[in-house]
Amino acid sequence: MKVLVTGGSGFIGSHVVDQLVDAGHKPVIYDRRPSPYRDDIQTELGELSDLTMLELAMSGCDAVLHLAAAADVNEVAKMPVESEAANARGTLNVLEAARGAGVKRVVYASTIWVYTGESGERVDEESNLGMPNHLYTASKLAGEMYCRSYNELYELEYTVLRFGIPYGPRARPAAVVPAFVGKAMAGEALTVAGAGDQSRRFVYVEDLASGCVKALDPVAANRTYNLVSDSSVTILEIAELVQDLVAPTGIEYTEQRTADYVGVEVSGVRAEEELGWTAVTPFAEGVSRYVEWRREDEAAAPVPMQPTAKAATQGFTAALTRVRKSVAMPFAYAIGSLMMLAAYVVAVDSLGLPDAQVGTLAVTMIAALAVFLLIELMWRNPKTRAISAVSSALITAIFVFAVMTPWGHHLFHLATPGRSLFILTITGVALVIALASAGIALARRRG
Incomplete structure (x- = not known):
């Protein structure tokens, strides 16, 4: 059990x-x-x-x-x-x-x-x-x-x-x-x-x-x-x-x-x-x-040492080191993830797709990340569930307007997703969610 x-x-x-x-x-x-x-x-x-x-x-x-x-x-x-x-x-x-x-x-x-x-x-x-x-x-x-x-x-x-x-x-x-x-x-x-x-x-x-x-x-x-x-x-x-x-x-x-x-x-x-x-x-x-x-x-138990100026300095240095270590890993992961996502968008752009289609892919990935984070971080807490639902619905509505309507295409300079762009976009969204999930798990594991 x-x-x-x-x-x-x-x-x-x-x-x-x-x-x-x-x-x-x-x-x-x-x-x-x-x-x-x-x-x-x-x-x-x-x-x-x-x-x-x-x-x-x-x-x-x-x-x-x-x-x-x-x-x-x-x-x-x-x-x-x-x-x-x-x-x-x-x-x-x-x-x-x-x-x-x-x-x-x-x-x-x-x-x-x-x-x-x-x-x-x-x-x-x-x-x-x-x-x-x-x-x-x-x-x-x-x-x-x-x-x-x-x-x-x-x-x-x-x-x-x-x-x-x-x-x-x-x-x-x-x-x-x-x-x-x-x-x-x-x-x-x-x-x-x-x-x-x-x-x-x-x-x-x-x-x-x-x-x-x-x-x-x-x-x-x-x-x-x-x-x-x-x-x-x-x-x-x-x-x-x-x-x-x-x-x-x-x-x-x-x-x-x-x-x-x-x-x-x-x-x-x-x-x-x-x-x-x-x-x-x-x-x-x-x-x-x-x-x-x-x-x-x-x-x-270890015998306590008498406090000295050197010991105080060493203690401060050790505390600063712990802070750096606690921040360094999540920060490094976030930078690495952003670089990986940017590399993916650049790779898609190198395929010769029109700028409007590349923009559609990028907007979709950003919207998916925002909705995922709202649901993952806020939905399970009853106090923030309503905020999560409203915000997610708003982002989804803006996304649908931007990507699926002619007015949205004109306003945001985007393109209607085709078959190849659809596959590349799904792959990008999956990459975004995987990286975000791993990042959240890492942060929670570190307390």
């Missing part, structure tokens, strides 16, 4: 890509940046806001694992507009692109934060959800709703995975386990909000990635699953565990965080019964693995 993984270069996504490969699937990464962990996987660079690029990246895919999101709740609170665009509208774009590309299933990464504020000792996928009290929760719930709407309206299959709190190798430094480990390794006190009695259902990232792969099974179509461990851990217990594993640093207590996740017991029975999935890594063992990975990763 060919599977697009949005956010495939990130923390959870990189582990999902690893397990897709192990399971015999063919993953495709869609991310803002290349993967620092895999250079053997097809990667498409782009934004969730780029509907056209998303649809192109999904070409030929059977499913999409949508993991890309603004996941740091503190950053979401600081940047609500940008976070909503990534989480809610980004998910909407993924669903729309999947519909356009003919993808069968979208697996959406949600969160157990949706249960914040629920009453009762235990919740599951059928529990009623209250109004969210955090922007992060609201944006993730919006994504869940969009998934269900696209299924009802367009019969696009979905699977919602409500992740427990992920931890493990490659985690972002701001998450609770990495933050505690980093402070302990630096000999700093660990900061705990409130009394530290907030509980979490943590899931080791490799277990979580396994659940994502299992969610591709047919049984998971149009279902929601909690991917959680079978026990909760409080923030204070995490701090004490990190002290035992890393260093016995102190603990500092601060004010309770606003709109924090209020832990409730989340059931993972459905995932176990329908997918055969459970979280198999005990929390203490998972944190120990993370500490080991963190130490190895930091030991392998």
Whole structure:
């Protein structure tokens, strides 16, 4: 199965890509940046806001694992507009692109934060959800709703995975386990909000990635699953565990965080019964693995050099070189293509055709290029589709007037296409479209 993984270069996504490969699937990464962990996987660079690029990246895919999101709740609170665009509208774009590309299933990464504020000792996928009290929760719930709407309206299959709190190798430094480990390794006190009695259902990232792969099974179509461990851990217990594993640093207590996740017991029975999935890594063992990975990763990191004037100059030169390289290839391709098209027109002119016929050929090639670019670059985006249609129709109408009517011939000094000119023109148009297609593909591949 060919599977697009949005956010495939990130923390959870990189582990999902690893397990897709192990399971015999063919993953495709869609991310803002290349993967620092895999250079053997097809990667498409782009934004969730780029509907056209998303649809192109999904070409030929059977499913999409949508993991890309603004996941740091503190950053979401600081940047609500940008976070909503990534989480809610980004998910909407993924669903729309999947519909356009003919993808069968979208697996959406949600969160157990949706249960914040629920009453009762235990919740599951059928529990009623209250109004969210955090922007992060609201944006993730919006994504869940969009998934269900696209299924009802367009019969696009979905699977919602409500992740427990992920931890493990490659985690972002701001998450609770990495933050505690980093402070302990630096000999700093660990900061705990409130009394530290907030509980979490943590899931080791490799277990979580396994659940994502299992969610591709047919049984998971149009279902929601909690991917959680079978026990909760409080923030204070995490701090004490990190002290035992890393260093016995102190603990500092601060004010309770606003709109924090209020832990409730989340059931993972459905995932176990329908997918055969459970979280198999005990929390203490998972944190120990993370500490080991963190130490190895930091030991392998290059020692930073002290900044100097020479280093600054070298950095500026390197940046300028990268810019030149990024511009040089598309520019060289464009110049080469124009020279090739000009050579073709000159070659046709050398056959002894009248100037009017050569002009007709050139005008046809230019019109074909304009219409092709309008459709290729603008048609797939609903926001620019109307502009593309109107502009293409206008260019076509002008072309028909210029080439097919006596008044157009007189006004533009063109000729009525004959058999030989028709064949040469079709060849020229095919050359134009081939060069333009290759150029667009090159530009998109370079990000």
